[in-house]
Amino acid sequence: MNDASGRNGTPSNVRNLSDAIRKVRVAESERTDVVVELREAERVRLDMLADELRGVFAEVPEGDEQFVFQVSAGTQPRFWVDMTSFVMMARDRRTYRFLKDTRFGRTVILETANIDDMADCVTQYVAERIIERERALEGDWLARRIAQPEPAARSERGVPPLARAVAEPAPHTSIHPGWIVSAFLGGILVGAIVLLGYAWVHVG
Template identity: 35%
Template structure:
């Protein structure tokens, strides 16, 4: 039999080991967090470096954009997922593998992936085509906004538009007048005959009317 003052096997050592194990676990957890943070920071720095390489390749493209056109608000935006923006709608970011570029554009129907590749040259070509299309769309929009719409019923003098000095110019629009032809003359003559016959019949009727006939008989 064991004595009452004797400790059971592992009883005293267990308390010490439990305290030592907890301290070691906390230390290991902190080391894991630091290592994880270093890995995430390294991956994020790697993403930023790849996007920075892409942006350097796109610098000559943006430099060729005509002056005065400010539709391309480009640059790299850092963050949890860094992005290389072409404008407010288009941007390039890295895939989950941190190796593949993805060029996306936000449209009315949602986000569309234009190009996806591990080669930076492919993404540069896709972004260049996008910039060219945006410039063409802007030119068409500006051309349509300069179209002059003539009000309905208004006619412009061809001589005045051609710059003919002998043609008088007037601020009021010129309206075409009605031309008379032979048919109009015949119609006018027929209507005159009908009107004269009607007046003649009316005069005869008045002369045959009794009061008028009596009045005429006095004379």
């Protein structure tokens, strides 16, 4: 009969819980180190993209505050272009993904492993947003301009009607030559009738 006991009569198949906990902690620590390394690798790639676009950021017109241009930390590092668009790394940790949140959902603008292609795409996006902002400002200015009264109308405000009537020239009316001839002939006819009446009364 085999002796299944170890030294001091302790069974050899008894497991030590503290040793098991230590092994689990070591494994988790190793996995955490891997995750941290991958996260740091993602951030490094995003920082490289931000460096490629540093000159573009410097050329954005002053007063245009719609852009963020910042790499955020966290479990999933992101390079924010504005409040609705950002660049993140794909699962392979090598591919850049340019995403934008819209009212129709999240859309992918570009997905590429080439940092130059992604930098060009972000530059084009920034240019389009600047043009859109300029058009919106121009539309607001035109709307306000149309809503304002004309200068002539504004100058007449507060002027009494009689003063406007005096200031305004009287309308020019043209007289037709036919009316002049008719009036002349009518005067001759009336004069002849008066003379005939006078002679009739005194002669008769």
